[in-house]
Amino acid sequence: MGVDDKTNQEWPISLHAYSDLTNVSPVVFLYLLKECYVYGTCKATAKFFALQHQVHQALHHVPKPGPAVFVAHCLSLLPIFESHCEGFSHLMIAALRRRLKMGTTQEDLHEAKLFATQLFIIAVRGDKIHDDRILVKMLEVFNIKITDIKEVMFQFHSDVKNDRFEDIADVFVEQFISKLLQSQSYMAAVTLLEHLSIRHSGESFLHMMLENKEYRAAEKWATFIGKPMICLLIKGYVDRNMIKQAYDLIKKNDLREEFPQVYQMGKESTLKKLAEKGCWDIAEMRAKSDRQLLEYLVYLAMEAGYSEKVDELCDKYSLEGFMKGKEAEVSLPHIRYLHLDELAIDNIVWVDEPIGLRDATCHIEGCKVVGLDCEWKPNYEKGSKANKVSIMQIASEKMVFIIDLLKLSHDAPDVLDSCLIRIFHSPRILKLGYNFQCDMKQLSQSYEDFDCFKRFEMLLDIQNIFKEPRGGLSGLAKVKQTKQFFIL
Numbered sequence: 001m002g003v004d005d006k007t008n009q010e011w012p013i014s015l016h017a018y019s020d021l022t023n024v025s026p027v028v029f030l031y032l033l034k035e036c037y038v039y040g041t042c043k044a045t046a047k048f049f050a051l052q053h054q055v056h057q058a059l060h061h062v063p064k065p066g067p068a069v070f071v072a073h074c075l076s077l078l079p080i081f082e083s084h085c086e087g088f089s090h091l092m093i094a095a096l097r098r099r100l101k102m103g104t105t106q107e108d109l110h111e112a113k114l115f116a117t118q119l120f121i122i123a124v125r126g127d128k129i130h131d132d133r134i135l136v137k138m139l140e141v142f143n144i145k146i147t148d149i150k151e152v153m154f155q156f157h158s159d160v161k162n163d164r165f166e167d168i169a170d171v172f173v174e175q176f177i178s179k180l181l182q183s184q185s186y187m188a189a190v191t192l193l194e195h196l197s198i199r200h201s202g203e204s205f206l207h208m209m210l211e212n213k214e215y216r217a218a219e220k221w222a223t224f225i226g227k228p229m230i231c232l233l234i235k236g237y238v239d240r241n242m243i244k245q246a247y248d249l250i251k252k253n254d255l256r257e258e259f260p261q262v263y264q265m266g267k268e269s270t271l272k273k274l275a276e277k278g279c280w281d282i283a284e285m286r287a288k289s290d291r292q293l294l295e296y297l298v299y300l301a302m303e304a305g306y307s308e309k310v311d312e313l314c315d316k317y318s319l320e321g322f323m324k325g326k327e328a329e330v331s332l333p334h335i336r337y338l339h340l341d342e343l344a345i346d347n348i349v350w351v352d353e354p355i356g357l358r359d360a361t362c363h364i365e366g367c368k369v370v371g372l373d374c375e376w377k378p379n380y381e382k383g384s385k386a387n388k389v390s391i392m393q394i395a396s397e398k399m400v401f402i403i404d405l406l407k408l409s410h411d412a413p414d415v416l417d418s419c420l421i422r423i424f425h426s427p428r429i430l431k432l433g434y435n436f437q438c439d440m441k442q443l444s445q446s447y448e449d450f451d452c453f454k455r456f457e458m459l460l461d462i463q464n465i466f467k468e469p470r471g472g473l474s475g476l477a478k479v480k481q482t483k484q485f486f487i488l
Helices: 011-019 026-039 044-060 067-100 106-124 132-141 146-156 162-182 186-195 203-211 215-225 227-239 243-252 260-276 280-287 291-303 307-317 325-334 354-365 405-411 413-424 436-446 472-487
Strands: 348-351 369-376 389-395 400-404 430-433 459-461
Touching: 026 044, 026 067, 044 067, 067 106, 067 132, 106 132, 106 146, 106 162, 132 162, 132 186, 146 162, 162 186, 186 215, 203 215, 203 227, 215 227, 227 243, 243 260, 260 280, 260 291, 260 436, 280 291, 291 307, 348 354, 354 400, 354 405, 354 413, 369 436, 389 405, 389 436, 400 405, 405 413, 436 459
Parallel strands: 348 400, 369 430, 430 459
Antiparallel strands: 369 389, 389 400
């Protein structure tokens, strides 16, 4: 027998069994199901959906005493099918879920719930009948609540007084939840807690899921608990520099007023990704109602050397403080460039060796304030991966160190990581940057295995201090110089 068109002469037996379950026992039904799966010629996923459809059709013909009871008995027998147990359990539960949408009798539901609750209690008590995730799905599909568990347990503990019985059932469920957490089945644990309306687990549970990178389970749990837990999750995402996830959660739960800065960072991150893919028109459409985003888009166009886009955006939205491409060409004859022999070369140090990096770190550790900036080659080809950050500039009042990250990360990764940890993780050094959130994200993506880029202590983004409209860092500098001139 098989589940595709190329079936042999035994197929009518299976077809008859699936079309009329009146006189077919659950064990015979499961055996035929196994035969169809084993001898089917299509791929496993196609087999699963084909069999699920067949089981759904079979349940549609109302087996005796009812579809829910029939599936409950099948679930109790499936462990004897060993390697097929887990897959077929998922299949039977999925088929019953579809069937119950069409309705069944109250007698069928009640009897099935009672039988499934007994099966659940026996399994949790130590008899390894089903995987824990299957047990949680059983509670869902048969709508088993804590009261049902208590009712069945009362039959097992008829000698226990009523005032102690409630505690026994609660402890039983809590032990099962603890078992799920120990096995790191966080999504199953969250599903169970939500289904049984248990809310006593708090922040520690959320942090546990974040530490284990179970983000889907964490979001499901936070949504179930409510706004305070969602806010904690957003803060957890921000602490881990997961701006996109935080931004999506803010949008989904309408928390823009609670997290205005993170929301703005998320929108800027979206624009940057669109710009990197060359989707400038889509990026402009996303930004046109927000002047701050439009200015950020101009900054991205300037960074990409896309002067035509800079001019177009400035003219279209009356953005001031940016030098347009045509104006730059006209003013070229009047610009005096700085000659190399005018630079204080001794105060600008190129760092590409471990010794030089250690010396630079010692100097920086003696400073109270330093400035940071990063550079990498832009990549605006659609679908291509972003280039690594190539150099980092760290400037004190008297020295500028230009660190070759590409070379040092290849030649001496441990030295680079330990030295930059001393700088970035130090609470005694104030680090200044302009729109440094982009640099931070690029650094963490470029050097994922480095601990130094996972967090920054005492980092101040000066873009967040000056709120008036400006044209990037150059526009800000021009505004401040003008103000200083009038003061003088």
